[in-house]
Amino acid sequence: MSLRSLLTYAHDDGAVTALSEAAHAAPQRAFVSGSLRPYLLAALVDLDPRRPALVVAGDDRAARDLAADLRTFLRPRPVRLYPARGVRYESHLVPPPHLVGLRIAALDALLDGGAVGPADEGEPVVVASVAALAEKVPDPELRPHGFALEHGELLDLDETVARLVACGYERVEQVEDRGQFALRGDILDVYPATEERAVRCELFDVEIERLTFFSTFTQRSLEEAEQVEIAPAAELAPEHRELAEIAAVEEGDTRPDIAEILPVERFRDLLSLLPADALVAVSAEEEIAPALADTWEDVTTSFHDADAHHLYVGPDDLTAALDARAALRLSSISGDQPHAFRAQAADSAARSLREAEPELEKLVRSGYRTVVAWSRRGEAERAAYNLARVQAPFLDGKRAPQQPGVVFAAASLREGFLAPGLKLAVLPEHRLLRRRRSPEGPGGPRA
Template sequence: MALDALLDAVERLPAFERALARLPAPYGALTVAGLRGSSDAVFVGALARRLGTRFFAVIAESVPEAERWLADVQPLLPEGAAAFYPPREGLGETEPHLEIAGERVETLERVSRGELRVLITTARAALERTRVPGALRTLRLELRKGGRHRLPDLVARLEEMGFERVPMIDDVAQFSVRGGIVDVYSFGMADPVRAEFWGDEIVELRQFDIGSQISTRDVPAALVLPAESARAAGEGEAERTTLLALLPPDTLVVEPVGTHLEPELRRTWEEAQHHIVLAQRRGEDPASRDELFEAPEGVLGALAALATLRLAPAGAAADVAFPLHEPEPVDRDIRWLRRLVRDGMPTVILCDNTGQAERLEELLAEEGIGPSPAALTVGVLQGGFVIPPAAGGRGLRVLTDHEIFRRERRIRRKRRYVSGIALDTAELRAGDYVVHLEHGVGIYRGMEKIFVGETTLEVAVVEYEGGDRLNVP
């Protein structure tokens, strides 16, 4: 049974239809209670599927809660329909961690293009002011095979976009120039690109592997997005704006259960001033709080102008209440689980991966009875839930394998960008084991020289099982 079946099951509930009929207009609010486990994410996913053009913004109180929502919502929607806009980790306007900076830029780019259906963010991120939207409007750059760029102008443009010029790219938000070859690694790129010029014309455009620096495949075009440190062209002090100012006017804001936005906004506001004072005492000259953050009153006013869907715990006063239950605890008792999934209620068990699904299927099968009637599928949600039987229906039970075996769910977010590593070869000898961040454990085979474009590079050679070799600059 695919995850679409969970959306179907929630959509069939009378409470879903009541909530759909009463969805608020701007300046209005609707409180919905009784959504157990991860049924809150399933509910929002079902709304997004039913309302083909409505934009949803989930505003969580903390980053862990926002990441939980992202991990739950993404498998329920078409690929790329949900994204996270994280808060800055540092006080200043420029985010020092490139993974976070890149996710911020990419998400704002997708919001501006209308590609997202569900945006997930935090109260702190909603309070922040940023120049990135202005930079995205004026500084994005497209490199295309056959396109023409004067090399000095291209270099100046990339520097204006916040890219660091380096002898050889080993991380995102960098570019290098070697003769008529320009390498660029931008946010939004799966791999860096290499443009080869003949005069002012790009005659070849290829992606390349950042570890070996070897070209991998031709591409017709590449979009280069500005780094978060960029400033809009022609505007020395481009206007800063907030995330909420970029959202469509019919956005439906979702406040998860237990969210207290106003106290969190005011705490962030006061904490920002505290850190600014500390920076000033250290002799630094930080931007003012009003430049980096919107006042809480402004954010609260912007939120009040949007339609709001407030999720409340079971039993709380609400406009619409769902009749869902917590799933029965299993506590690693496979015998009890075998009986449970044969009680007549359809059961879906969500597993982290195919291997876990196959193993659990073996455990649930009984000699002389046959395979388990439970539907095991790969899909990760934070918590299970039960839709009770009603109106002749048999209901639905949703379990997760980490709850069955009492394991903590670990949300592992894949790295957005590859990076090269600098091996310290002074103390390495041929045959030593080394660990590459992306490729894992290999055997160091020594130093070699390779020819890339018009440049000779000295690389450390790492060999992997099967004879595959990685050249690390």
């Protein structure tokens, strides 16, 4: 479930709107407590949902975690992760299909804008690591483009197989991993590059009669689907991909230079491809320079041919590009920033619901609108039933409450926060309840 309705607290806050208005006129820097960062970023980009946004994080892990939290706060607005390739261009190794799929899906979302989804969802938000921004990407004409399978649509199997091959999918007898597909009569199995499960497409004549996710281990159906995105599993079109695959098996001096197998002059940096109206925000300003230095050190020590420099953006050039495009720069290190947003981490010493209930009551007495996010609705319902004094209705997409109180929501969050300025407390269940770990054996954990 989405926590988007909670963003209204920030939208009604004068300090948040002042930062947003100032950022329209000139780049702005702000101090933001680390626990509050995902919420504040979500609120800022949601002030103008028809404007695409690029959020820059220090590394892939930070980008992944931030994208997950932004997705919870912004759903159904699309939030995409744009990670680094995972391998250097000069190694001639093929990146893992799931990384390729995530990258191309994010690129297509930014370049195509609202064309990738319903207009009422808003323009896409892409979260990228600075290492990913340092890697240039091929022109759209050089790479394959994904497509979607939709329940009830007409499907030409031969054409779809050709599109899968062009997207870098491997035909196998039985799918086991991402980037594979299998065809048996009128049944097409595909393991999309960006999905956690494989999908089975069953046809009635030329119509998709059934679309289901299934387990690759048991082959049992898990869940019906209305639409499944098939993101590319390769970053280059077939003709360029074949040359790279040949080069990958060469050794030593016989391996060709990158410029001999790739049209390096047609690779561009991501920032130059952004729409002119895109909002660019740096989520942790203090992490950018060290991450760029580490990335460039790896690049300059791992290849010997000068042409490989055409495939990466140097630290100075990328810093200058970010300076020119970034409207917002956030930092968790307090300094001379003209804007500041402070919050405490959401932590509790409670080990049971009985111990947690007084903590919730204390927050309500202090005037906080308190939201507890539960990853499983069933656990939330049991907790609400077992509370002795606190009434905790479910948010369920309704308007955010204006009065102090406790509400439950079925949503996944890594961290929560207590924001005194907003009188808002958001606590993930694992921050509210510090559950005891079960011993590792009959004698407990061993030293």
